[in-house]
Amino acid sequence: MIKRIDHTTITVRNLARSIDFYTHLLGFTIDHEMWFPESRLRIVFLRLGDTILELFGVPEIRGEALSHVNEVLGYKHICLLVESVDEEHQRLAQAGVPFRIPPTTVQETVRIAFFSDPDGMDIELIEYLP
Template identity: 35%
Template sequence: MKLKQVHHIAIIASDYARSKAFYCDVLGFTLLSEAYREARDSWKGDLALNGNYTIELFSFPNPPARASGPEACGLRHLAFAVEDIDDAVAHLARHGVECEDIRIDPYTQRRFTFFTDPDGLPLELYQQ
């Protein structure tokens, strides 16, 4: 088997509208399509980053909480590459999103920081 690339990341939101606004209005994703699936009482939105399909955003009634601490087993975090981390952190701050202090990766010497989405999913900004 030869994998080509990551096709998409699926995220379940407790409040679909709030998370859609966060990913689109704050982080800059584009909503490609969305559908309400009545049988599941669920929304599904397809989000793109720079024209590339990236995230499936779902809602389900009463989804269980998931451990999302940085050392919880499973998906640790989702990282986004940025050119200027200071500008990115300032943009998030203007939208009321708090970031951890910027750190330096000891192996690459690149700057990075963490923040969370509306449901506490850990997200990272990594300066290229």
């Protein structure tokens, strides 16, 4: 029986920059790390509550992130549940994070906003309205 999704993995261009972004701006903490010298792969597991985000630090990355393109097969985005989309938008925008979609109400019950991590991977903020 499948219990739940254990973690999600993102390959990043600059591991130190991504760790800084996810920990200092989004509140994740470093859970643990793994190093594979033969492949020069460093993996850092970040935790936010019960959620684990695995960052693959690979020295030579090819290509660009396409998570914002609907017509490309693959994982689309990470969604973070927040108390207030507007407050998080203001906090992140003041820190210099550009938003692709500003805070928007969808179907009167959900408020969302989209921004990108340092490698262009989409991140959604979501707030369920009363």
